[in-house]
Amino acid sequence: MTYLLLAEKPSAAKNFAKALGGMSGTYDGQAYQVQALFGHMLEFVEPHEMVGDREKDDFKSWEPGSMPWDVSQLNWKKQAQKSKNMKTGKITSKAGAIQDVKKAAQHASAIVIATDKDPSGEGQLIGWEVIQAIGWKGPVKRMYFIDESEKELQNGFKNIVDLPSYNKDGEYVKANVRSQWDFISMQLTRLATHAARSKGYNAVVRQGRLKSVMTKLVADQLALVKAYKKKPYFEVKYKDENGNVFTRKFDEDKDSWRYDNKQDAEKDMQSYGPSKVIQDSKTRKETAPGKLLDLGGLASILGTRGYKSKEVLATYQKMYEAKIVSYPRTEDKVISTEQFKEMLPLVDKIAGVVGADTALLTHRKPRKTHVKDGGAHGANRPGTTVPKSLDELSKYGPSGKAIYETLAKNFLAMFGENYVYDSIKGHIEKHPAFTTTVSVPIDQGFKAIFDADKETADEEGDDTTSTGLGQNGSPIVAEGVNKKPPHPSHKWLEKQLSKYEVGTGATRVSTLSEVTTGKTALLVDARGKLTLTKIGEIAAALLEGSQIGDPGVTEKLFKAMKDAGEFKVKPHDVLHTATTLIKHDKEVFYRNAETLMKKVGSPDASMQRLQPKPKTEGVHKPTGEKVRFNKEWGGHTFTPEEIEKLLNGDAIQIQATNQKTGKVQLVEGSLQQGEYKGKSFWGFQRKKADSYTRDTAPFPIEWSGYTFTKEDEKKMRAGEKVRIKAVSARTGKPFEVDVTFELREYKGNKSWGIEPHFEEREDPSKYTRKNAPFKPEFSGYSLTKKEIEDVRAGGKIMVTAKSKKGKDFTCNLSLELKEFKGNKFWGLEAHFN
Numbered sequence: 001m002t003y004l005l006l007a008e009k010p011s012a013a014k015n016f017a018k019a020l021g022g023m024s025g026t027y028d029g030q031a032y033q034v035q036a037l038f039g040h041m042l043e044f045v046e047p048h049e050m051v052g053d054r055e056k057d058d059f060k061s062w063e064p065g066s067m068p069w070d071v072s073q074l075n076w077k078k079q080a081q082k083s084k085n086m087k088t089g090k091i092t093s094k095a096g097a098i099q100d101v102k103k104a105a106q107h108a109s110a111i112v113i114a115t116d117k118d119p120s121g122e123g124q125l126i127g128w129e130v131i132q133a134i135g136w137k138g139p140v141k142r143m144y145f146i147d148e149s150e151k152e153l154q155n156g157f158k159n160i161v162d163l164p165s166y167n168k169d170g171e172y173v174k175a176n177v178r179s180q181w182d183f184i185s186m187q188l189t190r191l192a193t194h195a196a197r198s199k200g201y202n203a204v205v206r207q208g209r210l211k212s213v214m215t216k217l218v219a220d221q222l223a224l225v226k227a228y229k230k231k232p233y234f235e236v237k238y239k240d241e242n243g244n245v246f247t248r249k250f251d252e253d254k255d256s257w258r259y260d261n262k263q264d265a266e267k268d269m270q271s272y273g274p275s276k277v278i279q280d281s282k283t284r285k286e287t288a289p290g291k292l293l294d295l296g297g298l299a300s301i302l303g304t305r306g307y308k309s310k311e312v313l314a315t316y317q318k319m320y321e322a323k324i325v326s327y328p329r330t331e332d333k334v335i336s337t338e339q340f341k342e343m344l345p346l347v348d349k350i351a352g353v354v355g356a357d358t359a360l361l362t363h364r365k366p367r368k369t370h371v372k373d374g375g376a377h378g379a380n381r382p383g384t385t386v387p388k389s390l391d392e393l394s395k396y397g398p399s400g401k402a403i404y405e406t407l408a409k410n411f412l413a414m415f416g417e418n419y420v421y422d423s424i425k426g427h428i429e430k431h432p433a434f435t436t437t438v439s440v441p442i443d444q445g446f447k448a449i450f451d452a453d454k455e456t457a458d459e460e461g462d463d464t465t466s467t468g469l470g471q472n473g474s475p476i477v478a479e480g481v482n483k484k485p486p487h488p489s490h491k492w493l494e495k496q497l498s499k500y501e502v503g504t505g506a507t508r509v510s511t512l513s514e515v516t517t518g519k520t521a522l523l524v525d526a527r528g529k530l531t532l533t534k535i536g537e538i539a540a541a542l543l544e545g546s547q548i549g550d551p552g553v554t555e556k557l558f559k560a561m562k563d564a565g566e567f568k569v570k571p572h573d574v575l576h577t578a579t580t581l582i583k584h585d586k587e588v589f590y591r592n593a594e595t596l597m598k599k600v601g602s603p604d605a606s607m608q609r610l611q612p613k614p615k616t617e618g619v620h621k622p623t624g625e626k627v628r629f630n631k632e633w634g635g636h637t638f639t640p641e642e643i644e645k646l647l648n649g650d651a652i653q654i655q656a657t658n659q660k661t662g663k664v665q666l667v668e669g670s671l672q673q674g675e676y677k678g679k680s681f682w683g684f685q686r687k688k689a690d691s692y693t694r695d696t697a698p699f700p701i702e703w704s705g706y707t708f709t710k711e712d713e714k715k716m717r718a719g720e721k722v723r724i725k726a727v728s729a730r731t732g733k734p735f736e737v738d739v740t741f742e743l744r745e746y747k748g749n750k751s752w753g754i755e756p757h758f759e760e761r762e763d764p765s766k767y768t769r770k771n772a773p774f775k776p777e778f779s780g781y782s783l784t785k786k787e788i789e790d791v792r793a794g795g796k797i798m799v800t801a802k803s804k805k806g807k808d809f810t811c812n813l814s815l816e817l818k819e820f821k822g823n824k825f826w827g828l829e830a831h832f833n
Contacts, residue, residue: 002031004108005143006127008115010036011321012148016114019153028158035104041094042078042129044183050074062190064590068582071184071575078129102134110139112160117144117376119331119504121175121565128166146377147327149384174565177574182209184578191586192542195593201603203535204520207548209557210503210511215522216549217496218530219540224485233258234265237478238434240277240470246427246434265477272475275430279469286418288369290452291333292379293410296494296505297456301406303490303528307399310513315397323385324393325407329506332375339378340371347415349386354408356449361415370414381411409450416446426469438466458492490528500551502558534607537600542592546585620671622649627682634667646671651687653698666698689750694719694741697752703739704729716741721757764824769794769815772826778813779803791815796831
């Protein structure tokens with residue numbers, strides 16, 4: 001029996017080979033062969049390719065009447081994944097890689113899915129879809145491993161388990177229903193886009209499970225920030241000699257001692273005088289280190305330092321493959337006992353790399369808050385390969401150093417002692433309603449290494465630490481203000497999504513990367529601060545009252561997908577929720593589209609949709625076919641007489657405007673059938689240049705500012721040269737030149753036009769310094785007759801000229817034979833001291 005191990009990517013295949021002793025062989029008495037996949041190697045075909053001929057038009061259309069689809073019509077057909085190189089335009093396919101798997105499977109007795117195990121079941125889906133594509137009917141097994149270290153891969157190989165059929169494999173079912181739900185949800189993008197375009201906003205408005213929630217959350221928070229109005233108030237407080245402030249609890253319904261102006265508060269303060277401070281209690285407290293970071297939390301911290309989500313994801317992946325950091329797409333917030341034991345010997349070495357004081361790392365026993373069995377990959381943490389220095393991590397990407405330093409210090413904080421402080425409560429003796437609670441630090445503990453809660457907080461918290469209560473308090477008038485909503489940021493968004501348990505940390509980071517990148521970006525990420533693009537504003541306006549933008553709905557959807565994987569609900573019931581949601585949100589989008597102008601203003605220039613050209617139609621007499629074609633060509637609108645001639649099959653001459661140059665030219669053409677991007681059409685087609693002679697070709701009206709006369713045309717059609725006075729388009733200066741009328745070719749296209757014949761430049765080398773022609777001027781300075789004689793004699797003269805910014809400068813000038821872009825000429829050369 002030979003196992004065919006399907007590794008998720010080539011780098012993983014190499015790690016398998018290293019752990020097992022080669023790409024093929026025998027390990028622990030079991031024959032095997034390793035085959036590398038390339039992530040997802042299959043993708044759904046277009047929706048109209050999944051249905052019968054009668055349904056094709058509806059599933060292809062972006063018109064609202066065709067949605068929501070009847071998803072029972074879809075056959076869920078897949079094809080080898082294709083990708084296009086945006087630079088070269090070359091399209092590559094995974095078809096060859098799939099055939100390689102099929103060929104390798106001919107010698108296997110069982111296929112083992114040895115992809116990553118992640119919370120979404122994506123690894124299972126990657127394996128099963130290839131197995132289905134090659135038509136494999138034999139046994140399928142699963143190999144699980146925490147990471148790609150030799151020990152874990154070897155342990156995983158020894159514990160390979162059998163899998164049931166794909167439709168009874170919960171991990172596959174969960175991932176597949178998510179994949180199909182997302183595919184169905186493309187209707188939301190079509191509907192949102194059509195709704196926006198119906199109101200003049202020519203943009204693709206993306207919508208989806210997570211991106212819509214992100215957009216709506218950010219939009220709502222920005223609205224709160226915009227609506228905020230600062231309302232200061234004044235009240236009496238007490239302050240002791242240590243700076244501690246004593247306040248009263250304010251009840252808006254009962255209390256009236258907060259004032260809109262300072263004078264009223266000062267008047268109220270006259271009722272209070274100095275008083276002793278009474279300590280009510282003193283309690284020793286401890287705080288354990290914060291949780292280990294997931295990828296979402298890590299990326300949100302790095303976002304404030306200018307690192308984009310996309311870059312952090314790419315760099316982290318490379319570092320994971322080098323075993324410098326742990327598996328990225330984990331949901332775990334703790335590590336296992338075995339993982340703790342594995343990392344314990346590396347603690348001091350890691351601390352040395354990131355500059356953490358090893359004297360603080362005294363808690364070397366597992367914490368119940370951080371070490372717990374039952375997880376899979378374990379929380380994000382440093383890997384088993386410890387770099388020699390932070391500097392060597394830059395080769396993985398710009399954020400390499402920051403990723404490791406942040407991740408390592410967060411991990412090391414677990415080995416620091418608890419933060420210890422005294423919590424002291426007190427009040428003002430004569431006025432007990434004035435109270436305070438202060439914290440007096442005793443031991444910073446883990447906070448001296450890394451404070452995860454502080455680092456991931458969206459806003460800076462109030463520093464309530466103190467040296468202790470004072471002896472006496474004095475009344476003061478303090479100014480307060482209603483709290484301003486925080487500006488939405490990566491940290492803020494991460495907390496909102498975590499609260500609703502929407503997506504894993506890695507999924508949130510990858511989706512944020514997607515919605516902040518490209519021409520259809522919904523959000524702008526500026527050093528962690530989030531704002532909406534114009535398209536984002538449109539998307540947010542359409543989402544008002546929608547279900548796809550509601551995090552609570554998305555939270556329930558994630559649970560339903562999980563339930564499908566546990567066979568608590570049927571997959572088609574989960575997919576039906578997509579149809580119900582689309583039906584609801586379709587009405588919402590079009591209702592909200594009516595408010596777009598009011599909410600987001602006029603479309604940007606890039607969004608303004610080109611108005612379709614007016615059409616005309618009739619019977620093309622030479623073919624007998626009824627045709628429809630544009631009534632305008634090159635800025636010229638056909639007259640009724642011209643349309644009649646075109647339908648008769650006659651050629652006509654029109655004055656058209658070149659869209660690039662704006663020049664008016666005489667064009668001759670007729671009505672013909674053409675093709676554009678594989679589609680045929682009827683339209684005005686200009687006559688090919690090489691079908692003309694010099695006598696019959698359309699003659700230009702003007703060239704470089706010169707308008708030709710009838711006499712000019714007559715001579716040039718006879719092949720003669722005509723001397724004209726033209727104007728340079730580049731410099732605006734007039735010049736004389738001989739021109740002829742010629743058939744020319746440029747980039748394979750032939751055309752009749754004006755050909756200039758410039759006089760050959762004189763060879764400047766035939767001149768000497770004494771008789772060479774040159775311009776006696778330099779940077780606004782004109783040479784005198786004496787200075788001209790001096791430079792012709794080979795000398796240097798000192799002049800004071802002006803720079804382009806108008807500042808004076810001094811230099812020496814000489815007359816030299818110079819060269820610029822291959823052209824030689826005599827000119828003045830500057831020499832600076």
